[in-house]
Amino acid sequence: MSENTSMHGFWKSRWLFILAATGSAVGLGNIWKFPYITGENGGGAFVLVYLLCICIIGIPVMIAEVSLGRMGRQSPINTMKALAKRSNASPNWAIIGWMGALAGFLILSFYSVIAGWALSYTVDMANGDFVKISAEESGNIFGALLGSPTQLTIWHTVFMLLTIGIVARGVNAGLENAIKFLMPVLFILLFILFGYALSSDGFSQGVNFMFSFDFSKLTTESIMVALGHAFFTLSLGLGAIMAYGAYMPANTSIAKTVVIVAFLDTAVAIMAGLAIFPIVFANGLEPSAGPGLLFQTLPIAFGQMSAGVIFGTLFFVLVSFAAWSSAISLAEPIVAWIVERFQVSRYKAAAIIGLSAWVLGLATVFSFNIWSDVKLFDKTPFDLLDFLTTNILLPLGGLCIAIFAGWKVSTTKMMDEVGIDYPVLFKLWLFTLRFLAPLAIIAVLVNGLI
Ligand code: PFF
Numbered sequence: 001m002s003e004n005t006s007m008h009g010f011w012k013s014r015w016l017f018i019l020a021a022t023g024s025a026v027g028l029g030n031i032w033k034f035p036y037i038t039g040e041n042g043g044g045a046f047v048l049v050y051l052l053c054i055c056i057i058g059i060p061v062m063i064a065e066v067s068l069g070r071m072g073r074q075s076p077i078n079t080m081k082a083l084a085k086r087s088n089a090s091p092n093w094a095i096i097g098w099m100g101a102l103a104g105f106l107i108l109s110f111y112s113v114i115a116g117w118a119l120s121y122t123v124d125m126a127n128g129d130f131v132k133i134s135a136e137e138s139g140n141i142f143g144a145l146l147g148s149p150t151q152l153t154i155w156h157t158v159f160m161l162l163t164i165g166i167v168a169r170g171v172n173a174g175l176e177n178a179i180k181f182l183m184p185v186l187f188i189l190l191f192i193l194f195g196y197a198l199s200s201d202g203f204s205q206g207v208n209f210m211f212s213f214d215f216s217k218l219t220t221e222s223i224m225v226a227l228g229h230a231f232f233t234l235s236l237g238l239g240a241i242m243a244y245g246a247y248m249p250a251n252t253s254i255a256k257t258v259v260i261v262a263f264l265d266t267a268v269a270i271m272a273g274l275a276i277f278p279i280v281f282a283n284g285l286e287p288s289a290g291p292g293l294l295f296q297t298l299p300i301a302f303g304q305m306s307a308g309v310i311f312g313t314l315f316f317v318l319v320s321f322a323a324w325s326s327a328i329s330l331a332e333p334i335v336a337w338i339v340e341r342f343q344v345s346r347y348k349a350a351a352i353i354g355l356s357a358w359v360l361g362l363a364t365v366f367s368f369n370i371w372s373d374v375k376l377f378d379k380t381p382f383d384l385l386d387f388l389t390t391n392i393l394l395p396l397g398g399l400c401i402a403i404f405a406g407w408k409v410s411t412t413k414m415m416d417e418v419g420i421d422y423p424v425l426f427k428l429w430l431f432t433l434r435f436l437a438p439l440a441i442i443a444v445l446v447n448g449l450i
Pocket residue numbers: 024025026027028029030104107231232233234235236238239240241326327329330
C-alpha cells in the first residue's frame with residue numbers, strides 16, 4: 001500500500017472520503033441530467049443499459065481510478081507520470097492526466113451555467129413565483145431565464161466564484177462540514193418529493209416509463225449516451241476521483257468504499273426520476289422536453305404543495321450544493337497540477353482556471369439565446385461541449401485507466417491497493433478491468449461514432 005504522502009492534504013477518515021467522493025458524484029448529473037436524458041432516450045431500456053454500465057464498467061473502473069490516485073499521491077497528471085515510470089511503461093500514459101484535466105475544465109465551463117439555473121430558481125422559489133403555477137406558466141418562466149444572457153451570466157458568475165473560492169482554500173476547510181450535513185437533507189427532500197409523486201395521478205405512468213423495457217426505443221446513440229452518463233455521474237474518466245483518491249488514508253478498503261459511493265449515486269438518480277416523471281405525466285408534459293425538464297416540472301409540484309415555498313427553496317438550495325461539491329472536483333485535478341508544476345499558491349491556480357472556465361462558459365450561456373442557431377454537426381456550442389466531454393473524452397479516459405491499471409501496473413501491487421479481500425472477487429474485478437470494460441467501451445464508442 002502506498003506510504004508516500006500528498007502535498008495537498010488528506011481526508012481525515014474513510015467516512016470523509018466517502019462524503020467527498022459522493023459529493024463529487026452526486027450533482028446535476030443525477031438530479032438534472034439523468035431524468036432528462038432518460039426522457040429523451042425513451043425510458044426503461046435506457047435506464048437498464050445505464051445501470052448495466054454502472055455495474056460492469058463504472059464500478060470496476062472507479063476502483064481502478066481511486067487506486068491509481070492513492071498509489072501516486074499527486075495530481076492525476078503527475079500521478080500518471082510517476083506510475084508509468086514505476087511500472088516501466090511509456091511516459092505517454094500521462095495522456096490520461098492531460099485528457100482528464102482538459103475534460104474537467106470543459107465540463108466545468110458548462111456545469112457552472114446550469115448550476116446557475118438552480119441558483120436562480122432558489123431565489124424565484126423563495127419569492128413565491130411558482131405558487132399555484134400552471135405547466136404553461138412554468139415553461140414560460142424557464143424560457144424567460146434561458147432567453148436572458150444577462151441573467152444567465154450573473155448566475156454563472158456567482159456559481160463560478162463560489163466554486164473557485166472553495167478550491168482556492170483547499171477541500172478540507174469548509175466543504176467537508178457542509179456536505180456532511182447537506183447530503184442527508186437532500187435524501188430526505190427527495191423522499192418527500194417522491195411521496196408527493198406517489199400520490200399524483202401520473203405515478204404508475206411514471207414508473208412504467210422508467211422501468212418497462214421497450215428495446216425498440218434503444219438506438220446506438222442512446223447506448224453511447226448511457227455509457228457516457230455512467231462515467232459522468234460517477235465522476236469517472238477525468239481524474240477527479242483519482243485526485244480525491246490521492247488524499248485517501250492508506251488503510252481503507254477502496255473497493256468497499258467505491259461500492260458505497262456508486263450505490264448512493266445511483267439511488268439519488270433513480271429517486272430524482274421517480275419524483276419527476278409522475279409530475280410530467282400528471283401535467284401532460286413531454287418526457288423528452290430536454291434540459292429544461294427538471295426546471296419545468298418540479299416547480300409545478302412545489303407550487304401545489306402546502307409549504308411548497310419552503311420545500312421548493314430548500315430543494316433548489318440543495319441542488320445548488322450538490323452541484324457545488326461536484327464542480328469543485330472538476331477543477332481539482334488541473335488546479336492541483338498547476339500548484340505542483342509552477343509552485344504557485346492554490347489561490348492563484350484556482351483564479352486562473354476559474355476565470356478561463358468562466359469565459360468559455362459564455363459559449364454555453366449564448367447557446368440558449370443569441371447563438372441558438374450557431375450549430376456545428378447540428379449541435380449548439382453547449383450540446384457540442386457536452387457530447388465531446390461526456391460521450392467521448394470520459395469513456396476514452398476510462399478506457400485508458402482500465403488498460404493501464406489492468407495491464408501495466410503489477411497485479412500484486414494492485415491487489416495490495418484495492419482491498420478486495422476475496423481472491424475470487426479480485427480475479428473477477430481484474431478480468432472485468434482487463435477485458436470486459438475495455439471491449440464494451442470500444443464497442444460503444446466505435447458504434448456510436450460510426
Ligand atoms: N458527477 C457529477 C454529476 O453527476 O453531476 C459531475 C462530474 C463531476 C463529472 C466531476 C465529472 C467529474 F469529474
